[in-house]
Amino acid sequence: MDSLGHRLITSSHPRHSPAIYHSLMNLTSPVTSISGVGTIMARKLAKLDIHTVFDLLYHLPFRYEDRRLVSPAARVQVGETLTVIGHISAVTNIFTKNGKRLQTATLTDDSGTLPVIWFNQMYLSRVFETGDVVSLYGKVDFFNRKPTLISPEYDFSTQAKIIPVYPETAGLSSKWLASLPDISPLHAQSLNQVHLPNSLEVVEPARQDLAFDELLLLQTRALLHRRKWQTTRLAHPFAVDQEKVLQFVASLPFVLTPSQNQAIKEILSDLSQPYPMNRLLEGDVGSGKTVVAAIAAYIAHLNGFQTLLLAPTQILAHQHFQTLTALGLKTGLVTASSKTLGTVLVGTHALLSKSLQLNKVGLVVIDEQHRFGVTQRSLAAAKGDSPHILTMTATPIPRTVALTLYGDLDLSILDSVPGRIPIKTWVVPEEKRTAAYEWIKKQNTQVFIVCPFIEESETLTSVKSAKAEFERLKDIFSELKLGLLHGKLKAKDKEQVIAKFRAGEYHMLVATPVVEVGIDIPSATIMVIEGAERFGLAQLHQLRGRVGRSDVQSYCLLFSDIPSPRLKSLETHHSGAELAEIDLKLRGAGDIYGTSQHGIPNFKVAKYADFSLIPTALAAAVKLLPDLDKLPLLKDLVETDKIIPA
Incomplete structure (x- = not known):
């Protein structure tokens, strides 16, 4: 695959010279900077979430019409959609008794003739002259009891083509989109092959290149966030008293599962670092995430720090309050109407209130993090002095998808539900x-x-x-x-x-x-x-x-x-992970896990079948990151949430 990652890692391609970087910066220019796009069309494009040159470049066709096969005019069949090429007669305007305006013509080639008709397009009589050679594309139906080409598209270029068909909105057609000037930066090969393919065979490999680039950018962005997190924030490294942890675990009224023990091991290692933990704990309903969080909160308590547990609903906040209290932790509940204090404070958005005075917050646990907006999660992380962050979700997410959706977080998965009878x-x-x-x-x-x-x-x-x-x-x-x-x-x-x-x-x-x-x-x-x-x-x-x-x-x-x-x-x-794979394949990540306002990327190119590329994209991102400052275009696109052209 001639992908961005491979090119940037293995070559010093001329397109990455400083002059070229500068020439590509217009990707973020508004669509009105393109010839032929005025204010009215810009409003219509906005309905398709197209606002910039970049957005238009990555508004990809969803299918193609292959117009390369030319049919003999005299041997067409009713019901066919086809291309014919020949000499056209002058267009005649006809006014019917019921007020309709018809435009009729005849196309002639070596096989014979074919009647052609349009409706209410009076200007066509000025477009064609007798004897013009044209290519017509449309559907054949009966008109006046004769096979007739109905309302065809026309082209004076008789070179057979593959025509892209784009997602449209009212007043904005694929024909208009295709008529825009070539704005692909440096005639980028993959973009050209997707928008203007010379064969259908090149389309899917080109789309996969673009999908890989999209995943690579997401992985690079996640690694950059991770690097900044670890190098710009200083946390309090917690001392882990193994004996007391074992005593706490032994006091539990149940035995921890192997995946719980592994998650606890990973979390304790994070808590001992001089930079804040930033870990996602994923587990099915009933897999025991709260117990794992409780052990982390217990470590924070032993080190003299408070823990905040942020829940999306008061119902869930009360549930966590009861569970943690039953486990022996001194737990307080903070709601909009009441407040009780403790080593662990459980609550909803009320925990984020500026009026809530907190003491030495060392750990923040965010449950069902996709239910909170990016700003809310940032506020939670700002509580205390660079606290350790543990986010939890019961939303089943395949591991490869989690690497993309939450690539800046370390991942622990609880993959077993103890003692549950399948429903x-x-x-x-x-x-x-x-x-x-x-x-x-x-x-x-x-x-x-x-x-x-x-x-x-x-x-x-x-x-x-x-x-x-x-x-x-x-x-x-x-x-x-x-x-x-x-x-x-x-x-x-x-x-x-x-x-x-x-x-x-x-x-x-x-x-x-x-x-x-x-x-x-x-x-x-x-x-x-x-x-x-x-x-x-x-x-x-x-x-x-x-x-x-x-x-x-x-x-x-x-x-x-x-x-x-x-x-x-x-x-x-009965496995959440298996169902997530099925749901992802059928509906896509955006529909399942939320929208961009909750920090979930809206994929422009990548789809379910491309997610197998994620490990390769991650490996490429790891190689790219040390040289990111030497690649200003890539760095700019990473930091501005854009995809680089391939």
Whole structure:
């Protein structure tokens, strides 16, 4: 692969001379700097997220029309989309009785003739002269009972071409995009082969080159962030008292898994360094991430420092507070309305308040970090004097993807869930709903019922809402007590509903996906998810993880009236990592893990099949980093979140 990494590492290509670096700096120029792009077109391009020259270069075709095969005019078939080349007659304007304006002509080649017709394009009578040689591309259909070429595109160049077709928006066509002047810097080969291929065979290798470059830039950026983190920040290295750690572990009411022990070993090594830890702890629901974080907090306590645990919801904050307290740590809870102090402070965004006075913060734990914006995570990291940072996520992320999404973090993975019985999962069609309800009644257990929306939608009338479903199910399960939980409830009301469900006062909890994280009710053994097709596999897996928290068999019922192999995969796959691979392949990283505002890159070129290139891109980035200052263009693009042309 003639990739950027290979070229920069193995050669001193002339394109990387200082003059060339300077000439490429216009990549960040606005699209209006391109001839033919005015204010109106710029607004239309903005709808496609195209704002700069760079954005336009990397707005790649999604398919191609091969117009190289020329058909004989007299032997075309109705229904074909094809290219014909020949002499055209003068265009005649015809006005029909019902007010339509038609433009007719005849194309002649060695095989014979073919009628041609356009609609409401009066100017064409001034474009063509009798005898002009033209190339026409369009679809053949019957008109006046004759095979006719309908509204074809025309080109006075008779050289057969491959035409790119681009994602479009209203008022902006592929033809217009293709008509723009050549703005590829130095006629960059891979970009030219993607936008103007001379054969279809060169397109995919060129796209892979661009995808590799995109991944390389992300890896280089991550390594640069890591280097700056380790060289510009000084942390308090923690002394690790192995004997006390072993005593703490021995006091736990369970045995740690091998992956927990490995994660603890990695974290303790980080905490002993003179620069801050910056580690991501990834683990499936129930894999024991909180216990690992508790041991890190215990080390901070032994060294005289506080720990902050930042949770995305008050429900999850309360859950962590209870878990850490049960493990013997002096834990405080900080919410918008109350505050208790301790060695470990657990809370939501209230922990980030400037008015909250903290003492010697040495460790910050951020749970479900993709739920916090970049600014919020930076605020958390700023608490204390360069504290160690441990981020946790239950969102299943394949290791190679994690290297791209969170490449500036070290990674620990908890790949086993101790003592869990696999949850039996079924996709339930609408016609089996009544039978499913009867089965639920016989189970005599607590049930979660999750709906996509709080209120009914005017446009999505078939999608169930939590409030409407709550009222409907009260009649169906009249002998049971039901609770309702959703994001618009006040924090105290949410806590009260969960407390009643935990105490067994409610048999069923009808909720929105607010239950996705942080609700631990071991007595609940059935999860019902309405409109399951509206959720990604990763989210469905996390919702399913709300049950199966005891030694009793648990079940997950996915209600959907849309047959889906994607949903069926949940019946046979119980590993979050496996489901993440499936989801990634079907939907892409952006849809699964969030958007750029949460620090997730929006890939312009790379797709699932390219992620196998990540280890190679990382190795290339490691070689590039020491010479980054000698490559100002690359450094500039790394620091400005852009991709280098290949």
